[in-house]
Amino acid sequence: MQELLKKFENKQAEIVFEWSDSESEAEGWVVINSLRGGAAGGGTRMRKGLDKREVESLAKTMEIKFTVSGPPIGGAKSGINFDPNDPRKNEVLQRWYKAVMPLLKNYYGTGGDLNVDEIHEVIPITEAYGLWHPQEGIVNGHFHATEPDKIKKIGQLRQGVSKVLEDPHFTPNGPKKYTVADMITGYGVAEAVRHYYKIWGGEIKGKKAVIQGWGNVGAAAACFLAVEGVKVVGIIDREGGLIREEGFTLDEVRELFLNREGNKLVAPYLIPFEEINEKIWDLPSEIFIPAAASRLITQSQSERMVKAGLEVISCGANVPFADSEIFFGPIGVWTDERVAVLPDFIANCGMARVFAYLMSTKAEVTDKAIFADVSKTIGNALKKTFSENPEKTKIAQNSFKIALAQLV
Numbered sequence: 001m002q003e004l005l006k007k008f009e010n011k012q013a014e015i016v017f018e019w020s021d022s023e024s025e026a027e028g029w030v031v032i033n034s035l036r037g038g039a040a041g042g043g044t045r046m047r048k049g050l051d052k053r054e055v056e057s058l059a060k061t062m063e064i065k066f067t068v069s070g071p072p073i074g075g076a077k078s079g080i081n082f083d084p085n086d087p088r089k090n091e092v093l094q095r096w097y098k099a100v101m102p103l104l105k106n107y108y109g110t111g112g113d114l115n116v117d118e119i120h121e122v123i124p125i126t127e128a129y130g131l132w133h134p135q136e137g138i139v140n141g142h143f144h145a146t147e148p149d150k151i152k153k154i155g156q157l158r159q160g161v162s163k164v165l166e167d168p169h170f171t172p173n174g175p176k177k178y179t180v181a182d183m184i185t186g187y188g189v190a191e192a193v194r195h196y197y198k199i200w201g202g203e204i205k206g207k208k209a210v211i212q213g214w215g216n217v218g219a220a221a222a223c224f225l226a227v228e229g230v231k232v233v234g235i236i237d238r239e240g241g242l243i244r245e246e247g248f249t250l251d252e253v254r255e256l257f258l259n260r261e262g263n264k265l266v267a268p269y270l271i272p273f274e275e276i277n278e279k280i281w282d283l284p285s286e287i288f289i290p291a292a293a294s295r296l297i298t299q300s301q302s303e304r305m306v307k308a309g310l311e312v313i314s315c316g317a318n319v320p321f322a323d324s325e326i327f328f329g330p331i332g333v334w335t336d337e338r339v340a341v342l343p344d345f346i347a348n349c350g351m352a353r354v355f356a357y358l359m360s361t362k363a364e365v366t367d368k369a370i371f372a373d374v375s376k377t378i379g380n381a382l383k384k385t386f387s388e389n390p391e392k393t394k395i396a397q398n399s400f401k402i403a404l405a406q407l408v
Contacts (some may be wrong), residue, residue, distance in 0.1 A: 017030040067403040107141030119162050167368060184371070185216065191219075221289050287310075
C-alpha cells in the first residue's frame with residue numbers, strides 16, 4: 001500500500017491553472033490531477049493562507065474518492081487564498097469563475113467546499129456566465145452527451161442538488177428548509193458508522209460519540225447518529241464546545257443543529273475552546289467524527305481517545321490527521337492500526353456520489369432514492385474492504401490499496 005501511495009502522491013498533476021486577482025490580493029489554483037475518463041471533478045474552497053500544495057493534495061484525494069463514488073474520472077480541486085469573511089468575497093468569486101470558465105465548459109466539474117456554498121454562490125455565479133451547471137464539464141468531457149442526453153443529465157443535477165428535502169427522515173424538523181446538499185455528506189458519514197457495525201459486527205445503539213466541528217457535516221452526522229440511538233456526549237467547535245457524559249437527547253441534538261449561526265455551534269453554556277480542548281479527548285466514547293478542517297488530529301489526541309475506549313473514526317473531514325503527508329502519515333497509520341478508521345474518500349463521498357447518481361440514466365430524483373443510493377455506495381465500498389480485511393483495524397490502509405490498484 002505504501003509503495004502504491006508514494007507512486008500516486010509523487011505523480012505530477014496533469015494541469016495546474018494559476019490565477020492572481022487583478023483587483024485584490026486573492027490568488028487561486030485549479031489543480032487537475034488527471035483527465036482520467038476525459039474529465040475531472042472537485043469543489044472550490046476559500047480560506048486565508050491556502051496554498052497550491054493544499055489544492056494538489058485535495059485533487060489527489062478527489063481522484064481516490066471517485067473510485068468509490070464514480071464516475072471513473074480524474075480528481076481536481078479549486079482553491080482560493082482569500083479571507084472568506086472579507087466583504088469583497090462575492091466579487092472575487094465572480095472574477096475567479098470568469099477566469100476558469102473554459103475549464104468548466106469542457107472537462108472540469110466543480111461544486112461547493114470549505115467556505116464556498118454550492119447553492120448560493122457556485123451555481124448562481126457560473127450560471128450568469130452561461131454555464132448550465134457547475135458539473136457541465138463532466139457531462140461534456142466524460143459522458144460526451146448528445147444534446148437531449150445533456151439536457152436530461154443537467155436537468156437532474158439542477159433539480160437534485162438544490163432539492164428542498166421533504167422527507168422527515170432526512171431533515172431535522174424546524175422552520176428552516178434544508179436541501180440535499182446541506183445534509184448528504186453528514187448523512188454519509190453517519191451511515192459509514194452504521195455500516196461498519198453491521199459489517200464488522202456490534203450494536204450501534206447506545207454507543208457514545210464525540211463530534212469535532214459543527215458545520216453541515218458534523219452537525220448533520222450527529223443528527224443521523226442520534227436517530228440510530230447513538231449518544232452524542234461531546235462537541236468541539238472553533239470557539240468552544242459542550243460535554244454531556246450521559247449524552248444529548250435526539251431533540252437536543254436537532255436543536256443544536258437548528259440553532260447554528262452559519263457553521264458555528266451556538267449554546268447558552270458553551271465551554272471555552274481551551275477548556276474543552278483539554279477535556280474532550282479523554283471523554284469515554286466509541287465513535288469519533290472529525291468534521292472540522294483538515295490535519296487537526298494530533299498523535300496525543302489519538303492516543304487519548306484510544307485509551308478512552310474509541311472503536312471507530314468516520315472521517316467527515318478530508319485528511320483529518322495532523323500529518324504532513326498528502327494522505328497517510330505516521331499519526332494516521334498509528335491510529336488505523338489500533339481502531340477502525342473509515343477513510344474520508346468512503347465516509348464523506350456523499351456529495352460526489354450525488355453528482356454521479358444524478359448524471360446516470362436511471363436516476364430517480366426523490367429524497368429517498370438519492371439518500372438510499374449514497375448509503376448503498378458507502379456500504380458496498382466497506383464490504384469490499386471487509387472481504388480484503390475482516391479485521392477491525394487497518395481498514396483505511398486496505399481501502400487505499402483497493403482504490404490505488406485502480407489508479408496506479
